[in-house]
Amino acid sequence: MTAELTATPAPEASFGTQFGAVLMRHLRLLGRQPAYLSISLMQAVIWLPLFGSLFRHVADVPGFDGGRSYLGYLTPGVVAMTALFTSGWAGMGFIQDMEGGVMDRLLTSPARRGALVAGPIAYQAVMITIQTVIIVVLGWALGTHFRSGPAGALVLLVAAVLLAAFISGLSITLALLVRNEESLIAASQFIVLPLTFLSSAMMPRDLLPGWIATVARYNPVDWAITAGREALGADPDWTAAGWRLGALAALAVATGALAARAFRTYQRSL
Amino acid sequence: MPPTSSSAIRTVADEPPKRLSASGSAAPAVEAHELVKTYPGRRGAPPVRALSGAGFTVPAGTVFGLLGPNGAGKSTTVRILTTLTSPDGGRASVAGYDVRRQAGRVRRAIGVVTQKSGVDPEATGRENLVLQAYLHGLTGRAARSRVSELLDQFDLAAPADRLARTYSGGMLRRLDVAIGLVHRPAVLFLDEPTTGLDPQARSAMWAEISRLTTEGLTILLTTHYLEEADRLAARVALIEGGRIVVEGSPDGLKSELRGDALELELAGELDDSGGPGPAAVTRLRERLLALDAVHEVRVVGRRLHARVADGAGTLPAVFAAVGGTGLAVSSATVARPSLDDVYLRYVGHRFTADTGAGTGTAREAGR
Numbered sequence: 232m233t234a235e236l237t238a239t240p241a242p243e244a245s246f247g248t249q250f251g252a253v254l255m256r257h258l259r260l261l262g263r264q265p266a267y268l269s270i271s272l273m274q275a276v277i278w279l280p281l282f283g284s285l286f287r288h289v290a291d292v293p294g295f296d297g298g299r300s301y302l303g304y305l306t307p308g309v310v311a312m313t314a315l316f317t318s319g320w321a322g323m324g325f326i327q328d329m330e331g332g333v334m335d336r337l338l339t340s341p342a343r344r345g346a347l348v349a350g351p352i353a354y355q356a357v358m359i360t361i362q363t364v365i366i367v368v369l370g371w372a373l374g375t376h377f378r379s380g381p382a383g384a385l386v387l388l389v390a391a392v393l394l395a396a397f398i399s400g401l402s403i404t405l406a407l408l409v410r411n412e413e414s415l416i417a418a419s420q421f422i423v424l425p426l427t428f429l430s431s432a433m434m435p436r437d438l439l440p441g442w443i444a445t446v447a448r449y450n451p452v453d454w455a456i457t458a459g460r461e462a463l464g465a466d467p468d469w470t471a472a473g474w475r476l477g478a479l480a481a482l483a484v485a486t487g488a489l490a491a492r493a494f495r496t497y498q499r500s501l
Numbered sequence: 502m503p504p505t506s507s508s509a510i511r512t513v514a515d516e517p518p519k520r521l522s523a524s525g526s527a528a529p530a531v532e533a534h535e536l537v538k539t540y541p542g543r544r545g546a547p548p549v550r551a552l553s554g555a556g557f558t559v560p561a562g563t564v565f566g567l568l569g570p571n572g573a574g575k576s577t578t579v580r581i582l583t584t585l586t587s588p589d590g591g592r593a594s595v596a597g598y599d600v601r602r603q604a605g606r607v608r609r610a611i612g613v614v615t616q617k618s619g620v621d622p623e624a625t626g627r628e629n630l631v632l633q634a635y636l637h638g639l640t641g642r643a644a645r646s647r648v649s650e651l652l653d654q655f656d657l658a659a660p661a662d663r664l665a666r667t668y669s670g671g672m673l674r675r676l677d678v679a680i681g682l683v684h685r686p687a688v689l690f691l692d693e694p695t696t697g698l699d700p701q702a703r704s705a706m707w708a709e710i711s712r713l714t715t716e717g718l719t720i721l722l723t724t725h726y727l728e729e730a731d732r733l734a735a736r737v738a739l740i741e742g743g744r745i746v747v748e749g750s751p752d753g754l755k756s757e758l759r760g761d762a763l764e765l766e767l768a769g770e771l772d773d774s775g776g777p778g779p780a781a782v783t784r785l786r787e788r789l790l791a792l793d794a795v796h797e798v799r800v801v802g803r804r805l806h807a808r809v810a811d812g813a814g815t816l817p818a819v820f821a822a823v824g825g826t827g828l829a830v831s832s833a834t835v836a837r838p839s840l841d842d843v844y845l846r847y848v849g850h851r852f853t854a855d856t857g858a859g860t861g862t863a864r865e866a867g868r
């Protein structure tokens with residue numbers, strides 16, 4: 232009897248198995264919270280017409296690239312903003328798991344820290360994919376022409392997913408460091424809002440005040456917007472889009488790794 | 502190394518299989534040595550020393566009870582042994598693996614039921630179990646059948662596909678234990694498995710734990726219920742203030758006390774503290790200890806605890822001795838020694854009266 236219990240540990244779980252199980256947990260939750268899902272989708276629907284009419288006259292400002300409509304200009308900005316507003320909360324699930332005992336249970340299991348982080352990030356990627364599709368279809372329905380066709384939309388989607396992954400990694404890292412809801416909310420606001428508005432989301436960089444234009448150049452959110460905007464334009468500069476996507480991917484990997492490391496700090500507090 | 506193959510060969514070679522191996526049952530399942538853990542004080546408060554040199558050994562295949570009041574360091578010990586956090590000092594091994602250097606191996610060998618439920622309330626019971634199975638590398642049909650087996654075993658088959666947030670406290674706790682067992686661990690940690698349960702759910706859980714032990718599992722259980730430790734554990738360690746005060750089998754500890762526990766409630770001239778004054782206590786002790794049958798005397802408030810060779814037979818002499826000091830006895834009980842008496846002997850005060858054990862809610866009461 233004793234032999235049976237001690238002798239045969241299950242084969243070690245692969246990263247893929249653990250990642251899949253964690254991702255499943257989050258996706259299932261999405262299906263069970265229709266309210267959350269509809270609010271998230273509503274966000275995607277609301278921003279474009281709202282900002283579209285609010286800042287309509289930007290298109291009339293001298294210096295605005297007159298080649299296209301303001302809505303067409305705004306679409307990548309709204310996609311990036313939605314990615315931020317959704318993924319900025321990725322760490323909240325971690326706080327809930329810490330406050331319940333779920334986190335302790337996961338951390339005393341053989342779950343790889345990487346899988347515990349990659350699962351929720353992949354879930355965020357799924358969310359932003361759905362939202363991006365909605366926004367792009369809406370933009371199209373409102374009369375925007377995406378001149379480069381599906382390839383451009385796909386690049387915009389990749390940019391949005393990478394941005395969401397980067398922001399999720401950041402949010403999860405913060406959650407593991409601050410360990411309480413209030414601090415995480417404060418920190419998220421502090422990051423999400425400035426990143427959105429210090430970018431060319433609403434207005435071309437040339438029209439932004441000097442220092443904001445400079446900050447925007449180094450803002451990863453702006454990279455995602457610019458990459459998407461280039462890709463959707465009539466004559467895409469694929470190099471400009473490419474390096475920005477590469478930089479976003481590097482950031483996403485870096486914050487993901489940082490989040491996996493942050494478990495150590497969290498566990499030291501236990 | 503799975504010993505199954507080697508033992509099969511040995512049997513053919515007509516030689517009794519040797520117990521070797523780090524995780525085999527000859528080696529203790531848990532060894533903790535001089536564990537020290539200090540938490541930084543919150544907001545300028547001084548640091549809290551949660552463990553100051555706790556150590557004990559759990560033989561494989563037994564139930565070990567870690568018994569202590571709120572804040573004694575039980576959960577901290579469990580957190581260290583289950584690799585959740587590391588000690589500042591000392592070392593520990595579980596299933597033959599070092600908790601610090603071989604955390605991954607330890608995690609594959611243990612099942613953990615933390616004090617707070619680890620159940621995901623937004624998933625069903627079945628989904629909770631399947632998640633754990635996959636994390637342990639048990640997938641597909643093997644996972645599904647193991648999960649169904651556990652749902653049956655823990656009487657959770659009916660609510661299996663309901664969200665766990667709708668479960669009762671007893672159901673949640675059973676699910677917690679089932680989650681801990683998915684991968685057939687060698688060592689199971691149960692941190693206060695019955696706190697907050699009603700008496701019926703508690704005895705159901707006790708029955709379940711007793712059943713597990715017949716299957717050769719090693720269980721480390723923490724509790725602040727004397728009765729729970731007494732009933733379930735082959736060995737208990739009393740933990741208080743981050744130290745193991747005494748360790749042994751419940752029967753061994755009780756029989757070391759020699760004799761019955763006599764408890765008197767005093768009446769008569771009592772001072773502000775509710776008990777007899779210091780002078781009266783000294784006189785009382787002298788007179789009682791003068792009796793041959795009386796071994797130990799302690800006065801806590803108006804209660805007098807004594808250890809006497811023959812409780813009932815000695816009562817008249819005890820009454821007379823108390824009467825001789827001008828005090829009276831308002832009630833008297835004689836009992837076979839309990840773990841509570843063991844506690845009194847080693848810690849200096851009663852467990853039950855001083856910790857509010859039994860309410861299960863006043864977490865940090867008196868701290």
Ligand SMILES: Nc1ncnc2c1ncn2[C@@H]1O[C@H](COP(=O)(O)OP(=O)(O)OP(=O)(O)O)[C@@H](O)[C@H]1O
Binds near residue numbers: 501541571578
């Ligand atoms: N994460 C932490 N940070 C700071 N102090 C802590 C932490 N965890 C425990 N402590 C302190 O360490 C001491 C021991 O706590 P521990 O949780 O191990 O006690 P326990 O025996 O499990 O008590 P209980 O019966 O209440 O669960 C307590 O004084 C507690 O306040």
Ligand SMILES: [Mg+2]
Binds near residue numbers: 575576577692693
């Ligand atoms: Mg505890």
